[in-house]
Amino acid sequence: MSKPxxxxxxxxxxxxxxxxxxWTDPASGSQIDFSSFAHLARTAERAKFDFLFLAEGLxxxxxxxxxxxxxxxxxxxxxxxxxxxxxxxxxxxxxxxINSTFNEPYDVAxxxxxxxxLSAGRAAWNVVTSWDExxxxxxxxxxxxxxxxxxxxxxxxxxxxxELFDSWQGDEIVADKESGTFLKNPAxxxxxxxxxxxxxxxxxxxxxxxxxxxxxxxxxxxEEGREFAAAGADAIFTRHGTLEDGxxxxxxxKRRLARYGRSPDDLKILPGVTYVLGDTDAExxxxxxVVRHQQVSGQTAIKFLEQLWNRDLSSYDPDGPLPAIDPxxxxxxxxRGRASVRMHRDPLATAAQWRALAEEKKLSIRELIIExxxxxxxxxxxxxVADALDEFxxxxxxxxxxxxxxxxxxxxDEFADTVVPLLQERGVFRTxxxxxxxxxxxxxGELRAGDADRRAAS
Amino acid sequence: xxxxxSALHLxxxxxxxxxxxxxxxxxxxxxxxxxxxRYWADLVxxxxxxxxxxxTIEDALSLQSTDLDGLxxxxxxxxxxxxxxxxxxxxxxxxxxxxxxxxxxxxHTEPFHVSKAIATVDFVSxxxxxxxxxxxxxxxxxxxxxxxxxxxxxxxxxxTPAGRAALKELFDEAADYVEVLRRLWDSWEDDAEIRDAAxxxxxxxxKLHYIDFEGDRFSVKGPSITPRPPQGQxxxxxxxxxxxxxxxxxxxxxxxxxxxRDTAHATEIVTEIREAQTxxxxxxxxxxxxxxxxxxxxxxxxxxxxxxxxxxxRAGAPYTSDAxxxxxxxxxLADLLQDLQQAGLTxxxxxxxxxxxxxxxxxxxxxxxxxxxxxxxxxxxxxxxxGLLGLTRPVNRYADV
Numbered sequence: 001m002s003k004p005x006x007x008x009x010x011x012x013x014x015x016x017x018x019x020x021x022x023w024t025d026p027a028s029g030s031q032i033d034f035s036s037f038a039h040l041a042r043t044a045e046r047a048k049f050d051f052l053f054l055a056e057g058l059x060x061x062x063x064x065x066x067x068x069x070x071x072x073x074x075x076x077x078x079x080x081x082x083x084x085x086x087x088x089x090x091x092x093x094x095x096x097x098i099n100s101t102f103n104e105p106y107d108v109a110x111x112x113x114x115x116x117x118l119s120a121g122r123a124a125w126n127v128v129t130s131w132d133e134x135x136x137x138x139x140x141x142x143x144x145x146x147x148x149x150x151x152x153x154x155x156x157x158x159x160x161x162x163e164l165f166d167s168w169q170g171d172e173i174v175a176d177k178e179s180g181t182f183l184k185n186p187a188x189x190x191x192x193x194x195x196x197x198x199x200x201x202x203x204x205x206x207x208x209x210x211x212x213x214x215x216x217x218x219x220x221x222x223e224e225g226r227e228f229a230a231a232g233a234d235a236i237f238t239r240h241g242t243l244e245d246g247x248x249x250x251x252x253x254k255r256r257l258a259r260y261g262r263s264p265d266d267l268k269i270l271p272g273v274t275y276v277l278g279d280t281d282a283e284x285x286x287x288x289x290v291v292r293h294q295q296v297s298g299q300t301a302i303k304f305l306e307q308l309w310n311r312d313l314s315s316y317d318p319d320g321p322l323p324a325i326d327p328x329x330x331x332x333x334x335x336r337g338r339a340s341v342r343m344h345r346d347p348l349a350t351a352a353q354w355r356a357l358a359e360e361k362k363l364s365i366r367e368l369i370i371e372x373x374x375x376x377x378x379x380x381x382x383x384x385v386a387d388a389l390d391e392f393x394x395x396x397x398x399x400x401x402x403x404x405x406x407x408x409x410x411x412x413d414e415f416a417d418t419v420v421p422l423l424q425e426r427g428v429f430r431t432x433x434x435x436x437x438x439x440x441x442x443x444x445g446e447l448r449a450g451d452a453d454r455r456a457a458s
Numbered sequence: 459x460x461x462x463x464s465a466l467h468l469x470x471x472x473x474x475x476x477x478x479x480x481x482x483x484x485x486x487x488x489x490x491x492x493x494x495x496r497y498w499a500d501l502v503x504x505x506x507x508x509x510x511x512x513x514t515i516e517d518a519l520s521l522q523s524t525d526l527d528g529l530x531x532x533x534x535x536x537x538x539x540x541x542x543x544x545x546x547x548x549x550x551x552x553x554x555x556x557x558x559x560x561x562x563x564x565x566h567t568e569p570f571h572v573s574k575a576i577a578t579v580d581f582v583s584x585x586x587x588x589x590x591x592x593x594x595x596x597x598x599x600x601x602x603x604x605x606x607x608x609x610x611x612x613x614x615x616x617x618t619p620a621g622r623a624a625l626k627e628l629f630d631e632a633a634d635y636v637e638v639l640r641r642l643w644d645s646w647e648d649d650a651e652i653r654d655a656a657x658x659x660x661x662x663x664x665k666l667h668y669i670d671f672e673g674d675r676f677s678v679k680g681p682s683i684t685p686r687p688p689q690g691q692x693x694x695x696x697x698x699x700x701x702x703x704x705x706x707x708x709x710x711x712x713x714x715x716x717x718x719r720d721t722a723h724a725t726e727i728v729t730e731i732r733e734a735q736t737x738x739x740x741x742x743x744x745x746x747x748x749x750x751x752x753x754x755x756x757x758x759x760x761x762x763x764x765x766x767x768x769x770x771x772r773a774g775a776p777y778t779s780d781a782x783x784x785x786x787x788x789x790x791l792a793d794l795l796q797d798l799q800q801a802g803l804t805x806x807x808x809x810x811x812x813x814x815x816x817x818x819x820x821x822x823x824x825x826x827x828x829x830x831x832x833x834x835x836x837x838x839x840x841x842x843x844x845g846l847l848g849l850t851r852p853v854n855r856y857a858d859v
Contacts, residue, residue: 024655032685034551034582057683058570060666067663067681074651074661074685077571080578083547086495106519106602107567114541117493118548137679138570173538175482175489180772182482182489186531188538189521200604203529205521207493207538299658 008393008429009268009400009442010420011051011095012044012412017061019071020274022294022406029409031072037081038088039409047416048430050441051093051124052085053237053402054078058102059135061337063303064312070300079111086119093438095124095217100157101150102130102139105198108157109164112214113206121210121437126217126237129154134336149197151224156197158216158232165213167191167204212447215438221249230256234444235268237402241376246271246397268399268442275378275385275403277414288379291406292370301366304373307335308347308354318366322358327351375404382418389419390428466795466833467805467847469559469748470505470820472498473516474536476812477752477779479524480772482536484812493540495548501817502549505556508821509835511846512557514590514695514715514807517542519563519599527610528598535773543575543589550583557843559588559695564635565628566594566603570678572635573642580687585842588693588713591636591706593628616700629702634673636694636710641669643691644854645681667856689844690851697750699780701730708734712849713746715807717781724749724801732802744849746804750781751794754811755819759786766811781809788823796833 015021016031023031030036041052056078061068078096085094094115098108108125116123129150130136133143145153167189174181189204218229219237229236230253240249246269254264276291278284296304298318306313310328327347358368378385392398405411423429435441475482475489482489491497498515505513521537523530542560550558558579562572572589580587594600600608608628615621650665669680695713698704707714708731716731718724728747735745756762762785770776777783784791795806808824810816828834840846 023653023660032581038551059679060681060683067661067666069659069661069663072660073666074646074683076578076581076684077574079541079544080547080575081582083544084551084578084582087499087548087551102568103571104566104603104605110519111541111544114544117540118495118544120495137677139568139678140676142677168538173490173493177483177485177487177489180480180483180534182535183533183537186533187529198604200602202598202602203521205519205538206540297658 005428010049011402013053013404016072019295021072036409041085043412045089045092047420051095053095056097059337063335091433093122097126099128099130100154105160109161110206113209116209124215153197156195160193163191164204168208170208231260238271241271241273243397270402272402273376281380284380296370301369304369310334319364386422467511469512469807471514471809477809478769478811479535480769481812498545499552508825514559515542517561555838557586561590563594564591564632569635569638573639574684576692577684577687580692585688590695625702629706631675633710638671638678642682646686704731705734709738715750717750721801728802748805748807749803750807752779752783752809754785788827792827
């Protein structure tokens with residue numbers, strides 16, 4: 001007897017503030033007008049996607065002490081634009097990145113609980129930490145937190161917000177006009193949280209939201225990140241987009257769940273992937289090559305190389321060979337406010353790998369950067385892409401995907417019109433929403449009573 | 459500055475089931491829906507049908523209470539609310555003309571976050587956003603954040619030297635906060651996005667600016683992550699009852715809400731604000747001063763008074779407010795507003811005693827009455843809140859620097 005087919009989860013990322021978006025394309029619209037966000041969200045909902053995802057950044061990136069100007073710069077506030085999107089969609093989950101370094105639990109909890117009420121149960125939170133003092137210059141606290149404390153603060157932050165989300169029972173609003181009883185409990189929302197990062201107590205002022213709390217996402221791949229996710233997240237936003245990497249990551253993370261009393265289905269693994277479609281595989285490959293060259297101009301390639309080399313390389317020819325000099329080791333002083341800076345943990349080793357790759361394939365700087373910065377991409381005809389996505393999920397390399405289109409606002413249209421119907425024909429993707437909340441879409445089931453106990457024990 | 463009678467502006471202040479603590483028990487009240495989007499959408503849509511300039515949405519960082527510094531343990535009044543900025547954002551795509559002015563507590567929040575949030579409401583609404591800044595001197599709110607203590611102040615201590623000093627500190631911080639909001643909104647010039655394919659540049663970085671704000675309480679580097687919003691700068695407003703907040707209105711706001719007892723008191727308030735405005739070097743700028751009133755409106759004056767009395771009885775005490783409490787007919791209210799307007803008030807913010815009853819009495823009773831008198835617009839003639847309020851779009855302070 002064959003195994004039942006796994007259902008694929010699909011989400012869309014609004015691309016911006018990086019070089020994913022091809023803003024030079026004539027079809028590229030505004031990156032900031034609400035109409036762009038509304039279009040992408042409506043397309044995702046028309047295609048029955050699980051959710052729309054927004055990233056966040058809290059300081060404009062800089063390179064060589066200047067604001068980075070080659071990619072999309074500028075984006076809206078996460079909470080606010082998600083709340084507005086709740087007005088133009090009915091079922092689509094609304095997920096946003098909110099950092100735990102330059103926010104306070106009370107404020108974040110009331111905004112997420114409010115968003116969950118205002119969207120009737122569709123809110124999700126991608127918990128991240130901010131990485132530098134550079135970002136802290138925009139906030140009251142400044143750059144006060146050592147790097148090693150950030151995960152601890154994130155963990156404590158999540159625990160504190162969890163306590164706030166759980167502080168109201170679901171049935172405390174009575175609102176009985178006749179008896180004059182509005183509230184069951186004269187002092188609802190009681191919380192008391194005293195740990196190294198937080199010394200807070202009082203009463204939360206937002207009643208329990210439709211999902212109880214937002215769906216919790218975690219991004220990232222470090223050992224701490226995997227453990228953090230296994231302990232409390234509902235989904236992981238990962239970059240492991242290849243079959244082999246994906247299966248290894250999937251097996252590792254799902255194995256960790258048991259030690260927290262959770263089942264493998266309690267945590268969904270969703271790699272962020274790009275795609276390029278064409279009528280034929282050959283046409284899609286041609287389009288993909290054009291897109292990659294639009295995303296990585298010669299100047300962009302030099303800027304990427306500078307982020308690893310930690311030096312000004314503006315005199316180098318992007319169509320020429322890699323610099324003969326080595327990267328400067330130590331704190332990266334060239335690029336600031338950019339996640340990729342953190343990925344270069346051993347710049348000399350990475351540079352050696354890149355050199356070897358460039359030599360082997362005879363790549364210029366630009367060609368090399370195109371090669372090494374591409375994330376997993378599904379390229380081909382709709383049938384080819386549908387096959388590949390399905391295989392990926394059925395072979396446990398992931399539970400679904402966060403798709404990153406390269407055009408705003410229409411970048412999801414073709415996928416919705418051509419690939420989604422093929423997945424539906426195979427019986428691996430919903431044709432209608434079966435529930436109303438994001439927890440329903442992700443198959444996460446009801447929140448368990450154990451949440452409150454886990455809190456009490458922590 | 460003389461103004462024509464037709465320039466009267468009208469706002470409505472939304473809070474829970476209405477401003478009377480027993481409002482939620484009225485037959486038409488929807489107390490079980492206070493935490494739904496539909497409830498707020500219905501109210502704001504009604505206000506827009508009445509051609510009002512704007513709605514404000516109340517907020518705080520603690521549960522409502524009759525006690526100024528903690529819970530009162532009551533179970534017979536509305537408790538709990540949703541974040542006002544997110545309510546404004548949720549309603550923005552469902553409306554077209556009306557201004558949306560959520561309340562934000564500035565004592566415990568980050569100006570960087572609030573700046574981009576209000577800018578985003580402005581983008582989502584096509585230029586109809588504002589913000590009402592509010593300070594918090596409550597000890598329970600401070601404990602919710604655990605980062606600072608605030609001096610515990612009773613109302614009768616506000617006029618002591620210690621009280622004034624504490625208020626000054628809170629309102630000076632609020633002024634800094636507003637300065638940061640405005641600088642961040644200006645930190646992108648309007649034409650900063652260039653999309654210059656020839657040079658590969660998406661923005662002209664010369665048109666983005668560090669704000670380099672340094673204050674006693676905080677510093678902010680900038681620029682914003684969000685481009686300059688449609689209005690350039692959304693409307694900044696504050697509620698003011700005494701000298702310190704009057705100064706905040708005069709030096710920092712576009713719109714102040716005040717609580718005159720009568721016309722003579724209104725004259726005093728307006729004079730004090732205008733003098734402070736001159737002292738702040740803003741004599742040439744339009745700063746609106748709206749009078750706040752709590753209103754119970756029925757076609758028969760006795761019906762309105764009886765309705766309030768019945769609500770008082772249910773609440774167990776006569777309702778009083780910082781603002782004057784009006785009961786009467788639309789025509790009587792129109793008379794009162796036109797009388798108060800003589801003192802130099804530029805508009806009014808009406809706090810409906812009950813929702814939706816007193817809101818619909820405003821939109822369907824008061825507004826037609828004012829229109830008959832030629833004292834209120836008969837159609838929306840602007841698409842932005844600045845346009846409705848007769849305010850120009852500010853020049854960017856950093857342009858040509």
